[in-house]
Amino acid sequence: xxxxxxxxxxxxxxxxxxxxxxxxxxxxxxxxxxxxxxxxxxxxxxxxxxxxxxxxxxxxxxxxxxxxxxxxxxxxxxxxxxxxxxxxxxxxxxxxxxxxxxxxxxxxxxxxxxxxxxxxxxxxxxxxxxxxxxxxxxxxxxxxxxxxxxxxxxxxxxxxxxxxxxxxxxxxxxxxxxxxxxxxxxxxxxxxxxxxxxxxxxxxxxxxxxxxxxxxxxxxxxxxxxxxxxxxxxxxxxxxxxxxxxxxxxxxxxxxxxxxxxxxxxxxxxxxxxxxxxxxxxxxxxxxxxxxxxxxxxxxxxxxxxxxxxxxxxxxxxxxxxxxxxxxxxxxxxxxxxxxxxxxxxxxxxxxxxxxxxxxxxxxxxxxxxxxxxxxxxxxxxxxxxxxxxxxxxxxxxxxxxxxxxxxxxxxxxxxxxxxxxxxxxxxxxxx
Amino acid sequence: xxxxxxxxxxxxxxxxxxxxxxxxxxxxxxxxxxxxxxxxxxxxxxxxxxxxxxxxxxxxxxxxxxxxxxxxxxxxxxxxxxxxxxxxxxxxxxxxxxxxxxxxxxxxxxxxxxxxxxxxxxxxxxxxxxxxxxxxxxxxxxxxxxxxxxxxxxxxxxxxxxxxxxxxxxxxxxxxxxxxxxxxxxxxxxxxxxxxxxxxx
Numbered sequence: 001x002x003x004x005x006x007x008x009x010x011x012x013x014x015x016x017x018x019x020x021x022x023x024x025x026x027x028x029x030x031x032x033x034x035x036x037x038x039x040x041x042x043x044x045x046x047x048x049x050x051x052x053x054x055x056x057x058x059x060x061x062x063x064x065x066x067x068x069x070x071x072x073x074x075x076x077x078x079x080x081x082x083x084x085x086x087x088x089x090x091x092x093x094x095x096x097x098x099x100x101x102x103x104x105x106x107x108x109x110x111x112x113x114x115x116x117x118x119x120x121x122x123x124x125x126x127x128x129x130x131x132x133x134x135x136x137x138x139x140x141x142x143x144x145x146x147x148x149x150x151x152x153x154x155x156x157x158x159x160x161x162x163x164x165x166x167x168x169x170x171x172x173x174x175x176x177x178x179x180x181x182x183x184x185x186x187x188x189x190x191x192x193x194x195x196x197x198x199x200x201x202x203x204x205x206x207x208x209x210x211x212x213x214x215x216x217x218x219x220x221x222x223x224x225x226x227x228x229x230x231x232x233x234x235x236x237x238x239x240x241x242x243x244x245x246x247x248x249x250x251x252x253x254x255x256x257x258x259x260x261x262x263x264x265x266x267x268x269x270x271x272x273x274x275x276x277x278x279x280x281x282x283x284x285x286x287x288x289x290x291x292x293x294x295x296x297x298x299x300x301x302x303x304x305x306x307x308x309x310x311x312x313x314x315x316x317x318x319x320x321x322x323x324x325x326x327x328x329x330x331x332x333x334x335x336x337x338x339x340x341x342x343x344x345x346x347x348x349x350x351x352x353x354x355x356x357x358x359x360x361x362x363x364x365x366x367x368x369x370x371x372x373x374x375x376x377x378x379x380x381x382x383x384x385x386x387x388x389x390x391x392x393x394x395x396x397x398x399x400x401x402x403x404x405x406x407x408x409x410x411x412x413x414x415x416x417x418x419x420x421x422x423x424x425x426x427x428x429x430x431x432x
Numbered sequence: 433x434x435x436x437x438x439x440x441x442x443x444x445x446x447x448x449x450x451x452x453x454x455x456x457x458x459x460x461x462x463x464x465x466x467x468x469x470x471x472x473x474x475x476x477x478x479x480x481x482x483x484x485x486x487x488x489x490x491x492x493x494x495x496x497x498x499x500x501x502x503x504x505x506x507x508x509x510x511x512x513x514x515x516x517x518x519x520x521x522x523x524x525x526x527x528x529x530x531x532x533x534x535x536x537x538x539x540x541x542x543x544x545x546x547x548x549x550x551x552x553x554x555x556x557x558x559x560x561x562x563x564x565x566x567x568x569x570x571x572x573x574x575x576x577x578x579x580x581x582x583x584x585x586x587x588x589x590x591x592x593x594x595x596x597x598x599x600x601x602x603x604x605x606x607x608x609x610x611x612x613x614x615x616x617x618x619x620x621x622x623x624x625x626x627x628x629x630x631x632x633x
Contacts, residue, residue, distance in 0.1 A: 085544045085583040123487075123528045124584050126598040159476045164487045164526035167582065181483035181512075183525040199481055242546040242587035249588045284545055284583075314587070316546055327545065334544050334582050340525075424553025 001228065003252040004236040005212050009096035015131060017138045020099040026144050028215030032107045033152045040111040040218065047217045047225040048234045052089075053079055053170070053207035054283065054311045055387075056300040059214075065194035066112045067202040075203045076108045076117040077193075078211055079175055083122055083167040084283035085334060086314030089238035090208035092250045094121070095128045097212070098135040102145060102158055104211030107218060109156045112204055116157045120175055123164040132160055167338035171386045172205035173197075174340065185342040186386035209238055229254040233299035241267035243317035244274065255299035259289070262298055263317055274319035278402065282311025284331050285391030287398040323418035324403035325410050328373075328396050329357040335392035343384040350392050352376050357396065360407060363414035370407045373400050454520060455532060457501020462511075466492045470511065482512045486522050490529055499530035527581070528597055535570045535577035537616055540594045541604070543580040546587030551605070555591050556580060558606030562613055576613070599624040 008014035008023060020026070032040050045060025066074060078101065082090040094101055105117035121129050136158055139145045147155050161179060168174045169184035176197050178184035197203025213235055217225045226234045233255040239262050242248040246268030253262065259281060263269065270276050276291045281298065286309040296302045303310040318327065336350040353376050359365040377393035384390075400407060409417050462470065470489055477484040489512060493504035505519045512519075523529050530538070541547075541556045556567060559578055563571050570577040586592045589602035593609060601612055615623035 082585045083583060086546050086587050088585045088587055091585050122585065123491075123526075123597065124594065127600070161476075161484070162487060162491070164491070165528035166526055178487075179484060180481070181486035181522060183522060199478065240587065242590060243549045248546075248590070280545075316549075316587070318549060322549065330543075330545055330548055337582055422549065422551040422554065424557045 001254050006252045015096050028219040029103050029106050032110055032218045037111050046222045049213050052209035059210050063112050063204055066204050072201040074112055074114040075198045076114050077203055077205045078105055078119040079205055079207050080119050080121040081163050081170045083170050084312045086283050086316045087312040088240050089250050093208055093212055095131050098132050100212045103215045106156055107214050119160045123162050168340040185340045230256050240314045244271050244319040245317045256297050259298050260294040270319050277320045278318045280316040282309045283314040286311045287394050321420040323416050324399045324406045325361045328399040329361050331395035332357050345380045345383045346389045349376050349380040353396050360410050365411050454502040457503045460503035460507045490523055499533055535575050538577045538596055540579045540581035542584045542592045544583035547591035550590040552591035555604045559609050562610055595624050
């Protein structure tokens with residue numbers, strides 16, 4: 001498949017407005033503004049576009065749920081808080097194709113009747129934010145954003161809002177809280193953001209990649225879009241392959257592509273002299289897959305059937321030098337650190353799991369600890385307000401399920417028995 | 433006094449709190465340029481929703497003072513019509529705000545899975561050795577602070593070291609980091625190269 005979203009990312013001037021306009025830039029917006037907002041939503045619904053942030057919820061439905069008859073203003077919140085470990089696709093899109101993001105935001109605003117789109121970008125992407133701001137200023141100058149866009153009388157502003165380092169802000173209600181200048185902690189749903197989001201007004205929260213898909217759908221039509229990819233998983237998808245592969249990077253493909261192709265053909269395979277041990281198919285929050293489970297299309301539905309999730313399509317590859325107890329501990333440190341602290345199971349359970357895993361990794365654990373992991377993790381998953389709880393439990397649960405013998409080896413030997421050529425001499429102490 | 437007949441009253445023993453009281457710092461007022469910048473940012477939000485600008489305001493405090501002081505947070509609270517507690521509540525949540533004095537150059541090594549699989553632990557250790565400080569500490573000259581950071585979203589360029597919350601150094605190795613430290617010592621800000629672009633198709 002020819003790349004759609006990332007076709008021009010390697011062009012030196014690919015991110016500029018002039019280049020964008022020469023390559024069908026803002027054509028989708030022109031077409032959308034000539035349509036009725038309701039028809040745009042119907043079109044996105046018919047295209048079957050699913051949210052690229054992780055949950056895979058149909059975008060058209062999300063837009064349709066946004067309250068119509070209300071005196072309150074409506075908002076699009078573009079979720080550019082890309083924090084899921086292993087994910088770096090939105091980074092590329094925003095840095096190398098910023099106008100596509102703006103175009104998607106504007107079409108979204110037209111569809112749901114919003115006058116402002118807020119792009120919530122994570123604080124660490126400051127260099128990306130500078131690109132976005134420079135290009136946004138040019139788009140304002142040329143009349144693609146702002147008052148009376150393209151002479152149609154449609155007013156729409158785009159505002160870039162910088163976050164300050166919080167994984168939890170990637171969850172839609174936490175993003176809204178953070179945007180309002182509070183701690184990024186999730187809200188109780190319902191009401192969903194479509195009814196009560198930013199400033200308690202109807203809001204559609206969409207991932208960057210999702211919005212980038214919209215201009216293509218409007219411009220090239222539903223049939224073109226549904227011809228890409230298998231049933232119910234249409235359209236181009238960005239995959240982020242990282243870890244022990246030869247060519248880590250962002251690869252665009254349809255969701256017909258199998259995980260094995262992505263790892264071995266696109267990313268060049270596991271580094272020389274090593275063999276595959278495990279793969280995380282959708283960011284650190286999803287269960288792992290083993291090498292014999294990779295011959296499935298990397299689509300939302302097929303990966304779910306295999307017992308995992310496509311999530312944000314962040315494929316982390318690990319070879320045989322990777323100690324799975326260490327992986328669980330490394331990820332648990334992340335979840336313990338990033339837990340927002342609102343729900344007790346995740347706040348306390350994350351810390352307990354980290355302590356148990358540290359004990360095991362240091363060779364000071366007991367066989368009982370291995371079962372304790374499953375018990376504690378089982379009491380986090382599904383018992384929190386947001387999906388963070390499930391995410392925090394997943395690494396510990398799947399490593400124990402798939403690699404129990406390694407945990408037992410740690411207990412028996414009193415140390416890690418997996419030789420590795422990239423680990424530190426002593427475990428770097430996390431002291432925040 | 434104690435509420436238990438057998439226990440002595442010992443707050444030092446029973447009331448552990450990792451929470452640090454914010455450093456007072458010097459008396460704080462935004463410089464006119466920063467104040468103007470904040471006023472400009474405030475126009476992006478509805479007038480009754482000034483609170484949305486709290487992160488932006490705190491970034492400006494950090495830019496001016498190097499870290500967030502209690503005086504700085506109070507000043508922000510005054511401008512945004514918040515209580516100082518509300519501002520501190522936000523400030524202590526986000527990891528990109530430094531709550532205590534840090535060095536001129538803050539080195540943050542990404543330690544999450546993809547970076548760790550590519551040797552981030554060794555990078556952290558070599559930096560720690562080179563600077564003679566542990567993770568979380570500032571060297572005696574007040575030049576460098578070494579921290580670990582959670583996923584920076586650049587796993588294709590792992591491992592990544594972020595300097596001062598904005599400059600990324602990618603594909604870090606113990607050698608390249610050693611050179612980075614030497615360069616910063618020699619050239620200062622000019623040694624920070626920002627983010628190199630590398631996109632695979």
